[in-house]
Amino acid sequence: METKLSEYIKENTISGEYEKNSALIVGKVLGFSRNWVSQNLNDYYNTGALIKINSRPVLFLDKEVISKQYNTSLPKNIFGSIEELMEFLEVEDKKDFQALNGYDGSLRGVVETCKASISYPPNGLPTLLYGQTGTGKSLIARKIYEYGINQGILKKDAEFVHVNCSEYANNPELLTAYLFGYKKGAFTGADHDNPGLIHQADGGVLFLDEVHCLKPECQEKLFLFMDNGSYRQIGDNENVYHSNVFLVFATTEDPKKALLKTLLRRIPIQIHIPSLEQRGLKEKADLIVYLLEYESKQIQKEIRISSLAYQTLLNTVFEGNVGELENCIRQTCMTALFMNKNKEYIEINNLHLPNTLNFANRTISFMEHHVLTIDQLKEESKKDTDKTVLKEVDKWTVKLQNNEILIDEYFDHIYLHVSKQINQILFSDQSELYASNINIIDSLKAIIEMVNQKYRCNLKDKDINVICMYLVDYFSNYSTYSKLNTDSYDVFIGLIKKYYVNEYKLVSAMNELIESHLNLYVNEFFLSCLALYLSKALTLSEQQQRVGVILAHGYATASSIASSVNEMLGQYVFEAIDMPLDTTTDQILVKLKSFIDRYTKIKDLILLVDMGSLEKIYDHLSHITNFNIAIANNVSTKFALFVGEGISKNEPLKHIFDESIGMLDTNYKITERKEKEKIILCSCATGMGTAEKLKEILEESLPEKIPVKVLTYDYSTLVKNQLESDFFDRYEVICIIGTLDPKIPNLKFVSLENFIMNESFDFLWTYFEGMITPAEMNQFQQNLLKNFSLTNIIMSLTFLNPDKLLEYVADSLNVLQREMNIVFSNNICFGLYVHICCLIERLVLKEGIDVYTKSIDECSLLFKEFYYQLKESFQKVEKYYRIDIPVEEAEYIYMYINNMKESQSNEDDE
């Protein structure tokens, strides 16, 4: 009975029908005697659970409900009347700036400056608020005023006068008249005296919104007033009026561009109001909750929201900032209310969101059943971030950046916390999580399984379960994974993408499917944690894959063969590449290459093609790959099924194809992967000497453990003959490093300048991944940074003092560029630095001087011009080192510059 009583009181308190909570009415409705009810309610009140209103009749309200509704802890339980309670709650209500969402977060600086500006004697300092539309400028202006009143800076009856200047954009004279006031008859339509808004705001705040719409004449009149507080009314040349107003301006424009300099000079306080996006995800989440709660009070109904709709709101970028978010939520609530007319509460899902929101899937996905109340959303946002991995990432990233820990330790520490978190999820009572996410769990598992098969990662059921529950926890506690928005967050994501390439690829593939099939979003931070977990827990990077590809001409020939075979085998064995009928073999190769690049650890590539270009594809692939390749032509569904079966049973390649011969009309070729020696080739247009020195520096930088050799190759021979195929048979060429690209097909060229500028590291890292640990890789990068500085290169290449040499060469090259009236790109400059420094040394040492026999008279006019320019520019160098740059060397430099220019413009065209 008591429960019935307390529930009834609670219901009426929630709905605001307080008058029903008298002993008489409660007794009548519930069928108890008035005395019994009165006795029980008073007992209940004595426990502190009720508020007593000593009116006639006496009323009782549920204290917890009132405290929640008004977001306050009531210090007393008894009030003389409902009005008195309301007054008390009003007073308790948040004061001025505290009512701003984010006042103690991203707006803290804004609030402090506003407080200081209005407090500055005697009338505060003119203040400009600028920022995008809807960021809260008008609201803040009003809060400044309220603060002034609450602090006694402004009198209680001081006014807040809001003028939107854009409304007068076409009638600036009228605005001037309204602002400064006018006398009757001052202009047509002035049929009475008007003291003006500046007068009205005397002692208070004048807020000029959209001030960029104020015409220059009016801005001028305004700053005259700002100088001494006096002004004249329109049509009154006799009297000078005075007014003490605190001026607040607002604009969405760049103040420097939109306002007269003279006006801007008179506004000492200029405050930028951050956009919604700049305020971070946590505040955005708080705002959504705050706005939902506000609407709930307005419509007097509880609001619940599906996790998906909530995430959609969180993920949408609102160009119109808080204002647009507010409108969006209001419109959403309106639609939801209309659709839930007869329900006690309204439940918002994705369908209720306005059409203007741009999100992929408008259907109600099954994630919709995961509905959150406002209290739950609040709990979410209060969750202790200390326990989250985010905080750990922050901590360890700072340590890493301060060189207090090595990269391996860094990953170990974070992994420890990720796995701890995962264990907590797994060992916590999952029944509720399971029950409320039963559908999503099935779909997530299907997606993970799909990726597992596609990338052949060998994930066990247990692993799939772990990933799935981790994801479910993420979707259920979204905000705890998104709280901090620190730089470390980005650093961590960057490092994971770099050091755990494979794992990140895998989780990205899952993410793509989750997004497209379930319309759910997973943030990069979470994906990075998951990738780290996969790398350590599942030793995935050791996995090598068998990749089956069907490549056929026609709109969907390849895809339809692949999909029917995959379906028949019940496994994802084949990928498909569809080709338009007129595709050339070269185009096919480009497509194939980008396809293969998606996998970093291929063991076997099985390629089934439909046409006779088998030889060419085969030749091409055998050069660039380092895995087993089997190519067969005349692909058909029957043949693909046969091969697919062999792949899925993990039969050896030769066995699969030997079996197929005879029963099917097809040809095939298999190359077994040879353990070729891995090499980096140094070849410099500046000569073998430079290449040899380069080799030394590189060898010094490479980690000892790495099974990579560095070889040199004469540049001109390389350009003339290209690399012979037996060279490729013997070696796996990782890349060519040098000063000029010899343009060997399918071979990566890394320029020396790239090394110097540390731009080639990602390429090398992808290549070496798995061969060395992240710590060794880090050491390698440090070595490269140290050894490949320009000074060090020059120091290694020559015995001359590198600083002096570089200074001279740099000066001379500057003069040469002026003489030639061009600016060399960085690449040309670096190449020239290296080449000319080496040349100077050779000339100083008088190496090969006897081969210089050419006279300038034998040369072309065009070259002659360059020769004299070069001589002029390098005068100082020649004098200092007592050398004479011979015609042949000048010719070489001339050709070098021209070749580089040409190769650069070709690259630009491409």
Ligand SMILES: Nc1ncnc2c1ncn2[C@@H]1O[C@H](COP(=O)(O)OP(=O)(O)OP(=O)(O)O)[C@@H](O)[C@H]1O
């Ligand atoms: N920090 C905030 N806390 C709560 N509500 C906010 C906040 N900022 C803005 N709002 C609300 O967003 C809406 C838009 O704010 P406001 O009109 O002050 O923006 P504005 O910058 O003046 O826009 P405009 O430049 O378009 O005039 C208002 O309803 C306001 O109450």
